[in-house]
Amino acid sequence: MTHPGEQALPRIVIVGGGAGGLELAVRLGDKLGKRKQAEIVLIDAARTHLWKPLLHQVAAGTLDSHADELEYLALARWHHFTFRLGRMDGLARAKREIYLAPTLDENGEELLPRQSIPYDNLVLAIGSQTNDFHTPGAREHAIMLDSAAAAERFHHKLINACIRAQATKQAAGEGRMTVTIIGGGATGVELSAELHMTTRILSSYGFANIHPEKDLKIVIVDAAPRLLSMLPERVSAAVGLELRKIDVEIHANERVVEVSPQGVSMASGKFIPSGLVVWAAGIKAPDFLKDIDGLETNRLNQLVVDQHLQTTRDPNIFAMGDCATCPQGEGKPAVPPRAQAAHQQATMMVKTLTNRLKGKALPTFRYHDHGSLVSLGEYSTVGSLMGGLAKGSLFIEGLFAKVMYWSLYKKHQVAINGWFRTWLATWAETIARVRNPRIKLH
Template sequence: MAQTPKKRIVVVGGGAAGLGLVRKLAKNDRYEVILVDRNRTHVWKPLLHEVAAGALDPNQDEVGYGGHAVRWGYRFFQGALARIDRDRQVIVTAPLVDEDGEVIFEEHEIAYDILVLAIGGVSDDFGIPGVRDNALFLEHRAQADRFRQKLLNACLRVNARREKGEVDATLPICIVGGGATGVELSAELVNSARALSSYGLEGFDPDAFRITLIEAGPRLLPALDEKVVGKVTQELRDIGVDVRVNTMVTQVDKDRVHMKDGTDLPATLILWAAGVRGESGVPGYSDLELSRLDRVVVRPTLQSVTDDRIFAIGDCCHCVLPGQERPVAPRAQAAQQMADHLLVAIDKLDKGQTLPDFEYKDRGSLVSLSHFATVGSLMGNLMSGKLSIEGRVARLAYISLYRIHILTVHGWLRGMAQLIAGRINRVVRPRLKLH
């Protein structure tokens, strides 16, 4: 008796949602699962601010796609999505080149029965002049590594100037965007500044950092309760961060940020962490319907409104649920819930059954201010009102998010081993990564 051919499921994007999805899909003998990503390794995006500040060595926490694929029974292909041919049901990846620009292999075609787009998003520059050319970003590990190197070089320059007698030499850093990335990076940089004097920079005073956090809206962290945000704002100011709300940026130069009120701010390092939109190349991928922010428009089932065989999850997905006016927010917890939904949806699509609508459950938000404080709200719409937490309870809840991520990616046995190893590494390795 002839064996029923396996359905080929191609997942483009190996972020937290995509990586966890392929691991679980590969357990089903009816599927052949292929993960496509432009990188060879994965680092959990909420940790990138720690990588950027030197507080985390990404080599200890990254996941190699190749080894992970062998372990869990799916295939990994390195490549960047170039276009989708819906008529032929194939994706085309761009040529892969090395650091010298030499081609490793030419563009490649991969056929699919079901396609899942989990390509994430990028910060929205809102069309502001100079942002793309002069600001730094924290969207993937390479950018975090670049920020850390620039930060270290700038610190060395300031330290050298101070040792020569310029006691007022400072390092101005401007962070634009008062969401979780901007807030957490601000606090992590203060923590790093306080540790630098123990790493050979004897002339470096922590007060040399001049960190300014700019938010265009009326307050930081719009997803959090106003009372909690007040505590976060005050804590940041107490540790020396200049927090400016209701401040709109109009132009970014190489070493200066200009504001709408006519003032400008000198800055050696400028980090842009405002808004989320689809990548600039998304409109050229295919004829899929996109939102005004170049995110794939999907039905409540998470299927593209253009093609039932194509799903989109995470930051690249524009999903307006029944009874809602706004799309599901581009947050890590939403991406993970979408990935879990697809395990059911793909099974039903394969069996010719009606697909359920995605249901988003807001489980609250947590923000860690390095070693200074952790605050947040739990449960969200799972209970009447929000439960504000802070201190040790909030810290434990924040840490548990990473633990859940590790267990999702590696499974229980390897996940627990990874967590234990990570704990040991944090004790024995240097406090800062300065290379």
């Protein structure tokens, strides 16, 4: 709070506490907030942060989301920024204000009224949501795996279905439950392997009627000619081979035209009867961002930014992560919506905003693709590394790939919590694995 006669600090407002937004708030808080050079405000609709690449594990029950969540209020206290709970739904560029919708509690009663938050510099890091491409029935009958709440909802449905199967002794193959995953990207592929592993573990906890091949059928449907179409073909082929080994059914080159309570219909005429449907195909930025107060957006509602990550029509507003489309240069595609891109952008934005406060030139963002890794639970990890380790792409799999995948999450934890807290958390995770069931059973 500013006292009479005291000059107000420049206010940097960050909307979105995902991988990039939270890392930026922590670093700016430690650099500028701690020294009283700027007021840093982070806004998010949730009270806790969960690394989005872990959602498939939450859905399968192999990760307890509550154990890995980070409290925004605690992080704000430790890292010298302010946290505000709320969901942005409007912008007034002339007033330099954003608007937050009323926040309701679990009973539907108003917890916080509509709010207006002033800013000097605004960073939109709102992330993305699942794009159902207006497919009939998708919103009503499929779970969109784009939040911790959605992943928890899927897990509860999965466990309930397994309890029903356990209570009813059936002949082999009779009444087999089908989980259809729409989308053959990283989320869909990783979820399919985790689900198979979950069912196998359940059978060891007294669910004698649950068998991963006999009682659960896992199907992946994708409109592209192959799984993981954005990654090298060798990675795609290796993943497809591993999934077929565990009896995952793959339908490539198939466009979904309708999702109903009975199952999934495809343009080719195929129909997959399904007990559970997950939609993990495609992303878009939230709908309210479309041309918000005159800012330039693309057909996916993403804000168009330049190579400084400034929006094209307002130098006081920056955008990063999945909600932004950032050019890489003539003839190149935009920066891909990946966690590594958000991390790199957050790192640069610390320098960008520091320079802006000092009136210095802004740095240019250059994306460095370090490759991609896909985890198939306990079965395998495959991927490709790019950059300094190899000219072009280096294919990796097995234990080395598993370690690399694990280290990505640890790198994110270090960026937020520092080395010491991350070290303590890693030991706590190790102890919890010994003390707790291997999957969440409720």
